[in-house]
Amino acid sequence: MDVHAKVLLISVAAQLAGMHPQTLRQYDRMGLVEPGRSAGGGRRYSLRDVELLREIQRLSQEEGVSLAGVKRIIDLEQLVLELRERLEHTQQQLAYAERRLAQLETISAFPRTDLLPSTRTSTALVVWRPRSSEGGTR
Secondary structure, eight states: OOTTOOOEEHHHHHHHHTSOHHHHHHHHHHTSOOOEEOTTSOEEEOHHHHHHHHHHHIIIIISOOOHHHHHHHHHHHHHHHHHHHHHHHHHHHHHHHHHHHHHHHHHOSSOOTTTSOOOOOOOOOOOOOOOOTTSSOO
């Protein structure tokens, strides 16, 4: 069973979480948990929602966190999860771009060694002559 599937009736979810159904309704109104809705408007919970309800209960009863504090914790944990996913996606895009640039560099007639670290060495010799202070050349 998909842990995110919103299929559990409120009575079943409440029993699994060890709570009264009215508590689940209150948590829904407070935005602590977001159940799905059936065609008739009844609340439907997932197994993930039940885990969240248990965590809410643990934080509020065992840790003494207020429900407002619990909501803040849940919101921040969700934000961290979303940011981690975005970071992972961005890292994948960067890795792809680096691989693609390396591929393009190998087929280019004039590779850009300043864009990626390169092991290529040059044997070019540059002669430099300073200009004289009178504006002429020596």
